[in-house]
Amino acid sequence: MEVLHLAQKSDFSSTHIPLPSSKSESNRVLIIDALTEGKNQISNLAEARDTQTMISLLKKNPPLYDVLDAGTTMRFLTAYASITNQNKVMTGTARMCERPIGILVDALRTVGAEIHYLGVEGYPPMAIHGLSEQKSDKVKIRGDVSSQYISAMLMIAPLLPKGLEIELEGKVGSRSYIEMTLDTMSQFGIKYTWEENKIKVATQAYQPTTFAVESDWSGAGYWFSLLACADSGELFLAGLKENSLQGDAKVVDIMAQLGVKSTFQNGGVLLQKQEVTGLETWDFTHCPDLAQTIAVTCAILGQNATFTGLESLKIKETDRIYALQQELAKFNADLKEIEPEVYQVIPSVTMPADVKIHTYDDHRMAMAFMPLLTKTRVSIEDPSVVDKSYPSFWKHCQLAGISVLNQA
Numbered sequence: 001m002e003v004l005h006l007a008q009k010s011d012f013s014s015t016h017i018p019l020p021s022s023k024s025e026s027n028r029v030l031i032i033d034a035l036t037e038g039k040n041q042i043s044n045l046a047e048a049r050d051t052q053t054m055i056s057l058l059k060k061n062p063p064l065y066d067v068l069d070a071g072t073t074m075r076f077l078t079a080y081a082s083i084t085n086q087n088k089v090m091t092g093t094a095r096m097c098e099r100p101i102g103i104l105v106d107a108l109r110t111v112g113a114e115i116h117y118l119g120v121e122g123y124p125p126m127a128i129h130g131l132s133e134q135k136s137d138k139v140k141i142r143g144d145v146s147s148q149y150i151s152a153m154l155m156i157a158p159l160l161p162k163g164l165e166i167e168l169e170g171k172v173g174s175r176s177y178i179e180m181t182l183d184t185m186s187q188f189g190i191k192y193t194w195e196e197n198k199i200k201v202a203t204q205a206y207q208p209t210t211f212a213v214e215s216d217w218s219g220a221g222y223w224f225s226l227l228a229c230a231d232s233g234e235l236f237l238a239g240l241k242e243n244s245l246q247g248d249a250k251v252v253d254i255m256a257q258l259g260v261k262s263t264f265q266n267g268g269v270l271l272q273k274q275e276v277t278g279l280e281t282w283d284f285t286h287c288p289d290l291a292q293t294i295a296v297t298c299a300i301l302g303q304n305a306t307f308t309g310l311e312s313l314k315i316k317e318t319d320r321i322y323a324l325q326q327e328l329a330k331f332n333a334d335l336k337e338i339e340p341e342v343y344q345v346i347p348s349v350t351m352p353a354d355v356k357i358h359t360y361d362d363h364r365m366a367m368a369f370m371p372l373l374t375k376t377r378v379s380i381e382d383p384s385v386v387d388k389s390y391p392s393f394w395k396h397c398q399l400a401g402i403s404v405l406n407q408a
């Protein structure tokens, strides 16, 4: 297995990081663009594998949509293939076939799509035979498993002959991603209402528009974390906006408590060190992709923070709770469940002279543990795992002056 060695370093003076674009925004505009038959001017699409897979599947339109490990690509294309009345087989990596999709399939079947499971009920692979007639204009979707099912239904809603009312049932997680979907749809001229737990979208046409994808706030988080853990320095993150569509922009507020000051300027954010005030508790329900980043930062900084809202982490690229516990233990830290669904970060008291991080086929495991290099020598197994969202991540580490040594 390939392993990357990162030398210890703790000063990052004036580095400019040309962040990659957001894969979440990219995958939404690609679906909307396909539904408006490509009359839009879209720029800054993500280099992320999840987005490149979406581009290639939409362009080549093969009978088998193999999305690899991309959750949004799987969920959004399942709805897209249904509304465009195509016969498709949807599949992905072994892990993708363990990530549930039954809630979306049930919603699509309710509106009239014909979908069959080819393996285990409720999970990919599935065969889609399209949606020839709309059976219902109302669906109920539980909100506590994945918001991607709701986003997928929302993006096809304007094209349904009778429009769609989605009733969100129970607790709604990753709400910021539903808002991102609706905000993006608005930019393409779509009107909707969201009152209490009902979102209504009438039949209407997407209007061609110009859309520039913003840099990725989830990817930005690793640089905030690096500076939080460093002794000194300054980093500039390019292409981030103060009024972002992305919920992970919350990292600004979290990191303000963990010693990083953010100043929006020159089309990006300047990060500077400031005093750590301490992060006591944080609810990650609406920004789950920041959880690994903040857990590792707290473990390194000696912060006993309490985390909630981690329920969805177990069904992502890997079981991220288990993966975090295993890897934090390598430098004597932990993420301990102190009561059901309440976790406490137990920080490291003694740091080994080197730590080897296993990455569990999860890009965020590789990137979240990178800041450990401020305290010790780090090696990262299977470093190309970052390609899912941030293929230039290790090059950007080199830009920051980190010595990165690749070994087979």
Ligand SMILES: O=C(O)C1=C[C@@H](OP(=O)(O)O)[C@@H](O)[C@H](O)C1
Residues within 6 Å of the ligand: 023, 024, 025, 072, 145, 146, 147, 148, 151, 173, 174, 177, 288, 289, 312
């Ligand atoms: O809609 C999106 O772009 C995403 C929604 C979130 O997933 P869940 O809704 O499954 O939590 C997030 O974790 C994922 O990285 C991207």
Ligand SMILES: C=C(OP(=O)(O)O)C(=O)O
Residues within 6 Å of the ligand: 069, 070, 071, 072, 073, 289, 316, 317, 364, 389
């Ligand atoms: C969970 C993620 O992605 P997805 O669900 O789209 O595979 C992620 O990028 O952290």
